[in-house]
Amino acid sequence: MKRNPPVIPSVVKDQRLVKERRQQIVEGAVRLFIKKGFHKTTTREIARACGLSIGTMYEYIQSKEDVLYLVCEYIHTELETRLRKSLYESDTARDSLRKCVENLFYTVDEMSSLIVLIYQEAKSLPKELMSYVLQKEEEITGIFENILIKGMEDGTLSVDENTVKLMAHDIMVIGEMWAFRRWALKRHYTIDQYTKRQMALILDKLIPREG
């Protein structure tokens, strides 16, 4: 069952201002979290980085964990938006998959620090917020699940019904792997090579058997 996004309460009422300031906060915090990690970043540093006084910052959040949540939400929104962009451009599901996976790989490349951030820090979220973040992760995986289902329908992709979800997760993880294993992969592959080869592996498996 789909859960509504958690509401982070703020003292300030003006919703336009809340949105604007929170964007500021996220921008400041992301940089710091990437560089030092969530726990080693202090609230004072975040405040300084986003140009607010510590008191003002706390008018827009309730705790440091809220900042982490806002950051995770921002990353997921950004990721989802980018992935959905290449979604409706293709005729066949096979073609759609190719485009979306390619898009995934290049997006992960550009957002790699952010992807890693979620992998490493989401665990520090309070339960309620964490489970929403996980749900979001699943929704994003759902993008690929849907393409695979379409491919089953239009006959351009060959997947077992029971393997659809698995394949979708595989694709996501193979994509994100470029972020969290980049220390090893970068020494042997460029993002272009990575994309081309992984794409081949993925699509090969999905060739519909002829005849």
Next chain:
Amino acid sequence: MKRNPPVIPSVVKDQRLVKERRQQIVEGAVRLFIKKGFHKTTTREIARACGLSIGTMYEYIQSKEDVLYLVCEYIHTELETRLRKSLYESDTARDSLRKCVENLFYTVDEMSSLIVLIYQEAKSLPKELMSYVLQKEEEITGIFENILIKGMEDGTLSVDENTVKLMAHDIMVIGEMWAFRRWALKRHYTIDQYTKRQMALILDKLIPREG
């Protein structure tokens, strides 16, 4: 270039004692790190959990990060040992791969909290220790790389030379994914189903073209 394992200095000289006590420390710390994470676990808690006084514990380590390193090393050693167990039992590389991948999946299942722990906390290691941990991760990946190379030689596996490393990483990550995506995967697959289906996907790609 292969680096030697970092030496964690200890005040105590008796090497047998050092090993024994550090094993104690690791056992206490692992439980806590899994439950609360590295940062939220205090050194006092670790000392209590491993039955040493805080002062005594510090005779065997130099900092809290050292404990994290010992834990990571323990996990990697355990993982590598288990993976290598199924290594030399097979005739063909293809057969060997099948066994090792299966072993990987079931091992990840049993060690899933530990796998996740490394993913989430290794970033808190000091540079020097972290890069040794990453190297270890690569060594483990090397197990599969070697099988694939053997498969190229004995003709039982079809891999492009340039894709060997990639495939090895894919296998590792598909395996570990059962740990760090278990919140989603467990709802749809048992470890047996997961193993069977992923194995099929992996091996399909590697069928040598006949004729």
Next chain:
Amino acid sequence: MKRNPPVIPSVVKDQRLVKERRQQIVEGAVRLFIKKGFHKTTTREIARACGLSIGTMYEYIQSKEDVLYLVCEYIHTELETRLRKSLYESDTARDSLRKCVENLFYTVDEMSSLIVLIYQEAKSLPKELMSYVLQKEEEITGIFENILIKGMEDGTLSVDENTVKLMAHDIMVIGEMWAFRRWALKRHYTIDQYTKRQMALILDKLIPREG
């Protein structure tokens, strides 16, 4: 020497408005002070409770301590008003005392949280305001002092001149004790029993010796 009530400056000039708004503030604050104490109540909470914005509230006071003073003054005014109500109804001083003491006990019963509030929080007032509050307390005690003096004059009460003040304070404190020891007294006495028995003790001492 009787001091004039301290003037709490306000930015707003319209005296009618000042009085009205301050009444609002007191009503909101009293509830909160009783429930959480002065220090644990925030100015924001007071503002919310009295339906003013924090900015507007500060147009009518100068500091949080001012609110406490207004509250103390309100309580004392209320107490004094109630006590004076039963003052001029009797012929003899003895009769007057009986009525006033009874009134005191029942009034303390009804205002017990307020009485306790003054006991516990008045110390947080700035010097100047505090000493006015103490003076007010003494004025209220004076009500009983006057009755006792009248009783010396009309011969219906037997008190030593040097004991008059003491007796007046005794009466006040025995009355207020029902508020600040209610946790113990309520388990053994109703307010009716308390009133009857204390009254007996007080009046017995004051029977004029005959002959």
Next chain:
Amino acid sequence: MKRNPPVIPSVVKDQRLVKERRQQIVEGAVRLFIKKGFHKTTTREIARACGLSIGTMYEYIQSKEDVLYLVCEYIHTELETRLRKSLYESDTARDSLRKCVENLFYTVDEMSSLIVLIYQEAKSLPKELMSYVLQKEEEITGIFENILIKGMEDGTLSVDENTVKLMAHDIMVIGEMWAFRRWALKRHYTIDQYTKRQMALILDKLIPREG
């Protein structure tokens, strides 16, 4: 039902040391609480006043409220000890009462700031600790209750059975009143006068009716 004294946990195990350090803490804190009140005293000030570092102080308490409890307990213990001192010296209950009340008055005089402290700050204790403090207050009141009961038995004091508890509370409150109304009483009475006159009032009421 009599409750056991709450146990304030301490990190330090050595009970002798705990007792010693807590005594230090109480001595430092009492002075500050009297001067500035509980809320306006900072933990740093307490630490400085008792000659411990802030970290060390927190090895012996768990929160600032614990300090307040220790202070209250110290005051009550001191008070009770002093009151019990004059308890077993007399033949008749009447005589005993005289001595004990006199002792009460002079003790309150010497401890007046401490008495006031409990009146004003006990409300800031957490529920559990507060109710123990109230129980202690009742136990102390019990000293006078017992004397009155003895007086009923040996015929040297005339009290109604139903008024015993009330009288005991009256005595305590009349005694403590010298502390919390000293700003008014000191202007008119010395402690000797206060004692003599209140004693007369109390004992008069308790004269057994002859014949």
Next chain:
DNA sequence: GATGAATGAGCATTCATTCAT
């Protein structure tokens, strides 16, 4: 007169590490 966003000094508390015994 009314509003409420902004401020930042100040607070209680924690915790990795040391070192005298």
Next chain:
DNA sequence: GATGAATGAATGCTCATTCAT
């Protein structure tokens, strides 16, 4: 080699008050 009391810098967070609108 073992112990655990001592340390104090550092942290997340609060809140009375102001002032531009």
